[in-house]
Amino acid sequence: MTKIISAFAIGVVFGTGILIAGMADPAKVLNFFDIAGTWDPSLAFVMGGALLVTAIGYRLVWVQKAPLLGTAFQLPTASDLDTRLIGGSAVFGIGWGLSGFCPGGLVPALGLGMVEPLVTASAILAGMVVAKSAKSALDRGRAPAAT
Template structure:
């Protein structure tokens, strides 16, 4: 059941990205273009996500445990280190150059283009490189 719920959550996430237009890299790049033709759409999508998460976490943590799991799994590491900051910087650079972050990129696979394919290949290479570097 846990796997089914994960699939449903991913499907809802992808659907939300598609409906909000966040699978279009031009929207993301338009948001980052604050000196030109700025597109605030991403700000509203992110704001909606923050509000939803804020309310959702408060409702969920009133429960004694998750519906489809033994216990809540929360990150325990709280320090900022070079790996975290470097990864965040690489993520931001890739996002700014391509207009895609991993979620929208995967949700956009059905309309595969050369730039999207290049981003996905770079993302997979990055996963393997991170495993080698962090050993």
């Protein structure tokens, strides 16, 4: 129960920060990307602040032997750049640039009663289904033949 309450509290803090920073407003995000037009550099300060807090947080966390609410840290083991990572990153960036929503800003925006976040969330879910289906099809094609 403590993990659920902790996750909820962290989500509320994160979502509130996203809303206060304006990252749930696709126009603000798209203006950040529009360097030659109506460029709004304010999100650079949001990202810089996030990096600063993260850097401090990592310094505090890595001196611990284990997380407060877990038995071990869960760290990724893969470190190679492959076509899935690069392609997925490109599609993510294109989607973010077209919609103005990254998933971090999308989740709190879903509660604002606007249609755009619902459309974007639906597109993300559809993309996840397509990607999973494509991966399954590729994996079946690579499976060794039964003898």
